[in-house]
Amino acid sequence: MLPPRTVTTPPRRRLRRRAALGALSLAAVCSLLPAASPAAGAQGTPDGGHCAGRALVRVPGAAHQQADCLDELTTAGTVASGHTDPADFAGLTPLDLATPSGVPGIQIDGYFPDSSTTDTNHGWNHDAQFVIRLPDHWNGGLVVSGTPGNREQYANDRAISDWVLSRGYAFAATDKGNTGLTFYRDGRRPGDAIAEWNTRLTQLTRAARAVVTQRYHRPPARTIATGLSNGGYLVRWQLENHPELYDGGVDWEGTLWRSDGPGLLTFLPPALRDYPVYAADGPGAAEALEAMHKAGYPVGSEFLWPYHHQVYWDLTQRIYREEVDPGFDGATEAGAPFCAPGTPGCDADYDYATRPPSVHRAVDRIALTGRIGKPLVTLQGTLDVLLPISQDSDVYARMVHGAGRGALLRYYRIADGTHTDSLVDVFPGKLRPMVPCHRSAFTALERWLSGKGRPPADHTVERPAEADPATLLTDCRLG
CATH class of the missing domain: 3.40.50 (Rossmann fold)
Structure with missing residues (x-):
């Protein structure tokens, strides 16, 4: 990190550190790309100089x-x-x-x-x-x-x-x-x-x-x-x-909400049921592995599952289910952590499709339609195991095209990207950071909005075979 500069006003009291960080708190940014030209119409420093007005x-x-x-x-x-x-x-x-x-x-x-x-x-x-x-x-x-x-x-x-x-x-x-x-x-x-x-x-x-x-x-x-x-x-x-x-947007692995699924509440319960069986490597492990893949967790992402089971899957399922379906576990608030299937009110047994119409209406209030009205660039990693790509951005891209808005969308699947970029430090040989891809998507949107050329067509952005971690940290070419 570069040394901080001095502020012109007295520093304020340090902000209190929170004890807990929310679920679905994901991925990050990486090192700087070369600076681009200012947007059209830039005027530099306004009259009056530093902090005028x-x-x-x-x-x-x-x-x-x-x-x-x-x-x-x-x-x-x-x-x-x-x-x-x-x-x-x-x-x-x-x-x-x-x-x-x-x-x-x-x-x-x-x-x-x-x-x-x-x-x-x-x-x-x-x-x-x-x-x-x-x-x-x-x-x-x-x-x-x-x-x-x-x-x-x-x-x-x-x-x-x-x-x-x-x-x-x-x-x-x-x-x-x-x-x-x-x-x-x-x-x-x-x-x-x-x-x-x-x-x-x-x-x-x-x-x-x-x-x-x-x-x-x-x-x-x-x-x-x-x-x-x-x-x-x-x-x-x-x-x-x-x-x-807005003039446009860049959606970095956005959460998908649909009243008829898929969504968090359809692919997280299978993980809570089947991952422990797979991890135990005993009877039923092969069947549990197949069930995980069927639920959307990609083949080849297994090395990420222990962390997500410990940190994300259980917590995310319980608190978001409590938001739209508090009646599932009765008076209990946000269920029982890491409960075994068969436990009363256990989120491992949650079946969104069979829940009452009121639950689906609650989701419908926040649901997406795909009817975007301005240019959108979407990107998501193929090894995202918090929001599996086949259950999220793949589906949303189809929704946009189904709504007749495909001309406004560019969608890039980032090979070996995952939901949280800090995991790249843990698995540098298996993952690539998403942040440079977000920056490339952002600059592609800038060119699109400026009339300087449309972004490349939808495709999977492959991880360069010979790229070292330092290169991947700063470069993600979409075309």
Whole structure:
């Protein structure tokens, strides 16, 4: 990491570290690609210089905001100054991730009115928190994002914010309105907590566009939505439901919700039932292996299964099932961890297809349709074993084409990519990082939106046979 720069305002109190990071909190970013030219219409530093107009910038609809003038908006400075929370992005990025620097500007932290209190950042204990970063040297564009998993608003700082800020974009992120492993407690009826994620990103996008206009005296020439996992789901939903707010989006292994499946609640229960039998290597192990493959877990991904069984599968199934189907286990909240099949209310026995219509209606409230209204680039790793690709992005791509919107989609299957890039450090010979592929997808979308050429057709991006880890960390050629 490059040394942090000094901020021009006194450093704020360090943000409190959260004890737990949410499930579906995934993959990361890697080292820098060469800087690209600013977006069309870039004007450089506005009149007034460093942090001009900071006292005049107001976030529409915010109940509270704090604007600080920083010499460094990337994590090269914000970690030391207390303008990010490293706990939010812990475990998401490769160890050798390079950090860009040299991005002065304004950071605005705040929150919109909300009744839940799971986000503890700044000691506010208030949800619907956001961060907006306005670089002095602006390229005319705005990038907005919701967080992966159930993390808070700084979770994208290493994966997305650092890189887009270094390219001159303004950046905004939201905590999605609820955080943590008990996010499902928010709302009055099943599905409310996830539905709020969509509402909060729409709210932030509108507010951030207004803030950009205040700061730079003109609206953004381009607004791009991007995000990881749950953040990728938000990109899909926004382009389906509010395409007027965006010019395009990059969906990095977004979560798929469909009222008739497939989805988390259809492929996670087989893993909870069959993986322990396979791992025991006793009677029925061969049949359990076949059942895992049939459920969508790719052949060749077996080396990733122990970690996901311990960390992700059980927890993810229980908390997301509690969100849309709290009645399955009666008064118990989020089931029994690692229960054996046959245990009353055990999520290993969950069968989404047979659940009452009310459960399917709850999922339908947050479901995707494929009817995107702006260009979208989707990418997912072929060795993703949290959201198996055959049950997720493969299906979503077919949905987009089935809805007659295929001309707006480019879909890249990244060979040997997995859901969480930090695992590349554990299995460097078996996995490739996804972050350089996300950056390639982002720059391909930029060219597409600028009329400089359409991205390559949908295909699998193979892992170069002779590429060393350092090369894979910085390069992912889509064409």
